[in-house]
Amino acid sequence: LDEDWAEVEAMEDICKRRDKARQRREIVVNPEGEWGEWVNGSLAQSQRPHIWYFAISDCDGALQNFTHRLRFEFKATQDTGSEFSIEMGWMPLANFFSSVASAPSSGNSSSRREASHGLLVPCILLSGLCLWPAIVLQFIAQVFHTIHLWVYAYDGNGVKAMEVLSEILFMLSQVTQTSLLILIALGYTLLQSKIGELDLMIPMCFMVGVIHIMLVGFGKIKDDASYKYHENEGVVGWVLLVMRLLLYVWFLWAVQSSASEGGMKLQTFLRQYRAAGSLYFLAYPFIFIITKCFAPYWQHLVMAIGLMSMQMGSNLWLASLFLTRGEYFKVSTLSASSLPGGSAGRMVKEE
Numbered sequence: 275l276d277e278d279w280a281e282v283e284a285m286e287d288i289c290k291r292r293d294k295a296r297q298r299r300e301i302v303v304n305p306e307g308e309w310g311e312w313v314n315g316s317l318a319q320s321q322r323p324h325i326w327y328f329a330i331s332d333c334d335g336a337l338q339n340f341t342h343r344l345r346f347e348f349k350a351t352q353d354t355g356s357e358f359s360i361e362m363g364w365m366p367l368a369n370f371f372s373s374v375a376s377a378p379s380s381g382n383s384s385s386r387r388e389a390s391h392g393l394l395v396p397c398i399l400l401s402g403l404c405l406w407p408a409i410v411l412q413f414i415a416q417v418f419h420t421i422h423l424w425v426y427a428y429d430g431n432g433v434k435a436m437e438v439l440s441e442i443l444f445m446l447s448q449v450t451q452t453s454l455l456i457l458i459a460l461g462y463t464l465l466q467s468k469i470g471e472l473d474l475m476i477p478m479c480f481m482v483g484v485i486h487i488m489l490v491g492f493g494k495i496k497d498d499a500s501y502k503y504h505e506n507e508g509v510v511g512w513v514l515l516v517m518r519l520l521l522y523v524w525f526l527w528a529v530q531s532s533a534s535e536g537g538m539k540l541q542t543f544l545r546q547y548r549a550a551g552s553l554y555f556l557a558y559p560f561i562f563i564i565t566k567c568f569a570p571y572w573q574h575l576v577m578a579i580g581l582m583s584m585q586m587g588s589n590l591w592l593a594s595l596f597l598t599r600g601e602y603f604k605v606s607t608l609s610a611s612s613l614p615g616g617s618a619g620r621m622v623k624e625e
Contacts, residue, residue, distance in 0.1 A: 276325040276570050279500065289333035301330065303337070303344070318353070323360040323571045327500060349430060357430040361503065361574040366423040368575070372582045373416040405592050408450040412585050415443035438494060441505060444585070445486040451588055452521055453479040455551050459528035459544075463606045465535055482517070489513060503573040506562060515559050522555035536605075543605045550591060557584040 275296065282291045292298065297315060304310045317326055330344065351357055358365070418440035426432030457475055458464065493510040496502055506514060526548065533544045561580035565573050595602050 275319075276327070279325075279327050282327075283500075288331065291329070292331065292333065295329075309347075322569075325359075325503075325570050351430070357427055359571075361571045362423075364575055365578060366420070366427060368579055368582070369416060369420040369423055372586065373413065373420050405451075405454060405589075405596055408447045408454070409589050409593075411443045411447035411450065412589065415440040415447065416582075418443070438490070441490045441493075442487055444581075445490055446483055447585060449479065449483045449486055451554070451585075451592065453482070454592070455554065456521065456525050456528055459525050459532060459547070459551065461528075461532045461535070464532055464540060464544075482521075485517070486514075503570045504565065504577040505574075506577060507573075511562055515562055518555060518558050522552070525551055525555060540605045543601045546601065554584070554588050554591075 278294050282294050285291050297317065299313050299315060301313055302310050328348070330346075350359075352360075356363065418436040422432040422434075422436040422440065453475065460475070489510050493505055493508075496508060496510070499508065501508055529544050529548045529551070533541045536544070558581070561577060561584065565577045565580070568576050
């Protein structure tokens with residue numbers, strides 16, 4: 275059981291670990307390398323949900339003394355017949371509602387954009403181009419993962435390709451939003467209307483995206499690890515946490531640098547922008563750490579809902595920031611446009 279597993283792994287004598295087993299079964303390995311017979315059994319607990327661990331040992335020396343590689347197929351269902359483990363039980367419903375919620379937020383923002391088309395065209399062209407891919411990537415990721423879970427509920431396997439793609443797209447959505455926040459903090463649309471020297475951000479953001487995709491792949495290799503209770507468990511989660519904190523430091527430096535070049539209005543806006551951006555950058559470290567305070571069988575649900583809420587909240591905030599005539603519009607280079615509402619007399623850098 276999960277309550278004994280840490281003690282079991284700490285035992286130096288591997289064969290003594292069997293004393294902690296709640297049940298044992300004899301497995302016959304086909305010497306010709308063919309599949310053996312199915313070994314069936316049932317487990318039950320009454321006090322609370324548990325995570326059960328299964329291990330294979332050869333303490334009697336039945337196998338020859340050289341390295342063996344064993345392939346196994348494991349199938350398990352709840353007593354209700356559900357294919358989902360206890361920590362995954364609510365995920366289909368949570369993903370479905372997240373997908374539904376993502377679609378209206380995109381639609382409402384589009385309607386707002388069209389209603390104010392004459393005023394906010396520059397905003398959409400400058401900042402919105404980075405926002406919409408992030409929203410679309412997240413929506414497609416949620417749809418793919420929801421389809422995977424629906425199929426999983428039917429056959430216990432799901433669609434592995436869709437699961438992997440959904441995680442990659444979700445990561446890329448976060449990288450896109452992170453890049454946009456840092457780009458604006460560096461002064462894009464605030465101190466200069468063209469990207470200019472900030473084009474160095476493009477290869478750096480590309481590298482960050484590649485690293486995130488590699489982390490997804492590495493995490494998938496470790497899917498069956500005994501310590502992994504959610505997708506960001508272990509080394510992958512800690513690397514993501516360090517990267518998020520490093521990007522946060524870059525974001526703070528960029529805000530401070532832009533504030534030193536701007537006037538009072540820009541500094542006031544950047545204080546608000548820094549506060550909201552800090553919530554986004556620190557959300558993942560907070561979710562990652564707080565998840566560890568929950569029982570193992572709740573950690574997957576807490577992490578998944580936390581990340582979905584973080585991404586949806588940032589989508590709504592950025593859509594409101596870019597697609598309304600609020601403080602961002604007033605202090606940005608958009609207010610210097612010749613469109614209605616612009617201030618033709620404002621000086622704008624075009625590097």
